[in-house]
Amino acid sequence: MKIPPTIDINQLLSEQLKLMEPPITLASSHELSSIGAYHLKRFWSSTFAQRHQQTQLFPQDVHLDRLILDALGVGLNQAYQFLYTKKPSLDEFENWVIATSGKPSKTRIERLNADITGTQYSQETHDWLMAIEKAPPVLSQQDLAFWQRNGYVIVRNAADLNACQKAEKVIYKAVGAKYDDRNSWYRKTVPGIMVELIQNGALEANRRSLRIHKAFSQLWDTPALWVTADRCGFHAPQRESHPFPGPDLHWDVDFDRPLDFATQGILYLTDTPPEQGALTLVPGFHHKLSQWLQSLPTGADPNHQDLHALGSVPIGANAGDMIIWHHHLPHGSRPNLGMRPRIVQYINMYPGRRHIS
Ligand SMILES: O=C(O)CCC(=O)C(=O)O
Incomplete structure (x- = not known):
């Protein structure tokens, strides 16, 4: 045949x-x-x-x-x-x-x-970057030592509270939810905790926060950074009809490429206690990642291991606080077992290049 x-x-x-x-x-x-x-x-x-x-x-x-x-x-x-x-x-x-x-x-x-x-910046850009370079540090020596040890840091009062409240309102509106109407928190049409809302004055104000820029510049060792045009998050308390959709612990790292340094960040727009779906990560894992990867059986997917077993910790913080983490830490959200939605804005910064010319 x-x-x-x-x-x-x-x-x-x-x-x-x-x-x-x-x-x-x-x-x-x-x-x-x-x-x-x-x-x-x-x-x-x-x-x-x-x-x-x-x-x-x-x-x-x-x-x-x-x-x-x-x-x-x-x-x-x-x-x-x-x-x-x-x-x-x-x-x-x-x-x-x-x-x-x-x-x-x-x-x-x-x-x-x-x-x-890779050419020179204009005088205007150069002056602006120098002003950030010379601004007083946002992260203290203790914060920086904590960062070195744990691979994450909480930037207290990273964004202005008024701007956070404005952003919070914009996000409620975007998902069709009302502050005091619990049932309305589940109206979001797109599944998951992410909200594809990027272009908005209140969100932009947070992206331009000098404290955030300065904190990132201390971690990257340069003020010449770009801010990401990133989305927001609305994570309602878990219900039987609305189980935790993730993301659970994972990396956003391409493991086929050499491991490099990069950051990720989340700004809490409302008070976020640990049980309220807080960002969860494995502190200190940036020191262990390389060896851990080598210990995996050939062909094993790093993202499909029991990452909580590595020692995950939820990071609670207040409205206006931002958590920046080393992208080698396994990270994710967690089920929201609190009383209110967790409302956040994702903000990250990175250099277009490393040094100011
Ligand atoms: O929203 C969170 O808590 C986790 C965010 C996350 O997983 C990511 O930014 O990759």
Whole structure:
């Protein structure tokens, strides 16, 4: 009997797509888009090229993809969703970016381009960074020693309480919930504890908090940092109909690449005692990760181990406090066994490059 060859549907579809649409020319990171930014054209073209599997994924682009979107104030998921569903031209993509998060200032574009090309910052940017460098420390010597030991630190009063309350209200509204109506806390249409809300004045005010910037600059040893265009969280108390959806302990680390230093951060917009779904992490694990990975059986997925057994601890803190952690710590939320929703904003910072020139 003649056995028919196995058909790989995905490969077939991708071949069809290639026939139907002209091949995408991959732009270089140093090609300018019409708003004057480097790498945007590359990001736009590489997204399509990768989708049609004309090329491999570009691991070397991960940093710049994130940088360009953070600099322009749009989230990665937002951008992919628009690109995949609308298949826009570069001009349409740029118009969407501006309509979504506003026109970036000239100073911002200049700073972005300087980071991408490794050239000097404008005087204005240089002065601004120097002012942050010279600002009094936010993290004390004890905080820094705690950070070294435990891989996380609580930045007290990181954001202004008024700004936190404004952000809290915006998040309630976004998920269709009312403060005193318990049933309304479960109206959120998108499952999970994340809220895809990024562009908002109150959230932006927190992203621009000088205390937050200074704290990150002490951990990264440079003020030349970009803030992430990240989302928020609304984590209602657990109910039988609404069990904890995660994320439970995990890493957001690509273990196929060499281990490097990076931070992650969460700002509590309301008081968050440990039982109220607080951020949970394994203190000190940044010192152990490398050896622990080597001890795993070949092929074992680090994220699919009993990570709580490594010593997880919930970190409670007050409204306006921020927790920054080393990305080598297993981390996640936990079931909310408290009386109120846990409401947070995710904020992280990282350098476009390491040193100010
Ligand atoms: O919301 C939390 O407590 C955990 C957040 C998290 O897992 C992440 O940022 O990767």
